[in-house]
Amino acid sequence: MSALHAFLAMGGYAIYVWPAYAVFFIVLIADTIAPGLRRRRVLRDLRARMARQTHRQQRSRTEHAANNPTVTSSSP
Amino acid sequence: MSTWIPLWLHKLSSPPTFYRFAGTLRPWAMALAMVFGVIALYGGLVLAPADYQQGDAYRIIFIHVPCAWMSMFVYAVMGVSALIALVWRIKLAEVVAMESAPIGAAFTFITLVTGSLWGKPMWGTWWTWDARLTSELVLLFLYLGVIGLYHSFEDRRQGARAAAFLALIGIINVPIVHFSVNWWNTLHQGSTVKLFGPSKIAWDMLWPLLAMTLATKFYYVASLFHRARTDLLALESGKDWVRQIAESEARP
Numbered sequence: 001m002s003a004l005h006a007f008l009a010m011g012g013y014a015i016y017v018w019p020a021y022a023v024f025f026i027v028l029i030a031d032t033i034a035p036g037l038r039r040r041r042v043l044r045d046l047r048a049r050m051a052r053q054t055h056r057q058q059r060s061r062t063e064h065a066a067n068n069p070t071v072t073s074s075s076p
Numbered sequence: 077m078s079t080w081i082p083l084w085l086h087k088l089s090s091p092p093t094f095y096r097f098a099g100t101l102r103p104w105a106m107a108l109a110m111v112f113g114v115i116a117l118y119g120g121l122v123l124a125p126a127d128y129q130q131g132d133a134y135r136i137i138f139i140h141v142p143c144a145w146m147s148m149f150v151y152a153v154m155g156v157s158a159l160i161a162l163v164w165r166i167k168l169a170e171v172v173a174m175e176s177a178p179i180g181a182a183f184t185f186i187t188l189v190t191g192s193l194w195g196k197p198m199w200g201t202w203w204t205w206d207a208r209l210t211s212e213l214v215l216l217f218l219y220l221g222v223i224g225l226y227h228s229f230e231d232r233r234q235g236a237r238a239a240a241f242l243a244l245i246g247i248i249n250v251p252i253v254h255f256s257v258n259w260w261n262t263l264h265q266g267s268t269v270k271l272f273g274p275s276k277i278a279w280d281m282l283w284p285l286l287a288m289t290l291a292t293k294f295y296y297v298a299s300l301f302h303r304a305r306t307d308l309l310a311l312e313s314g315k316d317w318v319r320q321i322a323e324s325e326a327r328p
Contacts, residue, residue: 007122011132016197020190024139031182031299039306046313046322 119284150180158240
């Protein structure tokens with residue numbers, strides 16, 4: 001039996017040792033990835049809100065100008 | 077703010093300052109966690125000899141024990157921040173307390189699963205309702221309770237205060253977990269590594285364990301900083317500094 005085989009066999013306890021290490025890594029990798037995904041979502045939502053806000057401001061400005069022609073065309 | 081609190085600490089608790097501070101330190105903490113983690117894995121899985129009674133099954137110790145220590149350490153940090161959050165209403169303390177909970181839950185979950193995988197070959201059972209195992213399971217439920225309570229409120233800061241209160245009451249469970257092996261007759265073995273007095277473990281096995289302990293500590297710092305930064309962005313999303321970050325990251 002090669003050294004690698006002996007290492008992977010873990011003296012017959014491979015079915016207990018390797019799943020334990022797998023759980024350790026899977027849980028911690030998930031814990032590392034999760035905040036990055038949330039961060040992207042938070043910033044995307046904020047950008048959408050900011051875009052809506054500027055859009056609304058522009059529309060209210062143009063509506064205001066359309067309803068009050070004298071105000072905007074007051075130049076001689 | 078009281079005068080005995082240093083000015084730099086006061087400044088650091090301001091969200092934009094902490095955001096930048098944590099962003100600078102996080103990669104270093106993660107790198108140290110990786111380095112110590114790889115050293116610990118090599119030392120524990122390859123260099124350390126097999127145990128004379130347990131054979132190679134004991135190698136689960138190199139993740140089980142550091143994660144168990146972290147499950148209590150993170151709870152202590154969460155409890156202290158919860159107290160600060162309740163007394164002084166510092167936003168950063170709320171964030172640290174609430175963002176510690178998922179990391180602590182992750183470590184507690186790993187502790188329970190790896191312990192179960194270790195218990196089957198050594199004790200002959202996956203699970204038993206003994207003092208150490210039960211109190212550790214209660215710790216997991218406390219973490220989940222804090223997370224659940226925090227998210228059940230419409231107002232995040234109100235939720236944080238309610239959850240901080242639960243975290244503070246639950247801290248009573250931490251010494252129970254620690255001393256359970258002395259107070260009750262239990263299947264779980266006592267402490268092998270002691271802060272005071274000689275440890276009952278060979279040096280070849282001890283140093284990978286300590287290296288993994290350092291790795292998990294650095295990992296916690298890195299994960300907490302990442303989570304706290306994200307939470308600050310969400311909490312302060314109306315503020316200018318967050319809008320600037322959102323705009324600057326819109327065009328890559």
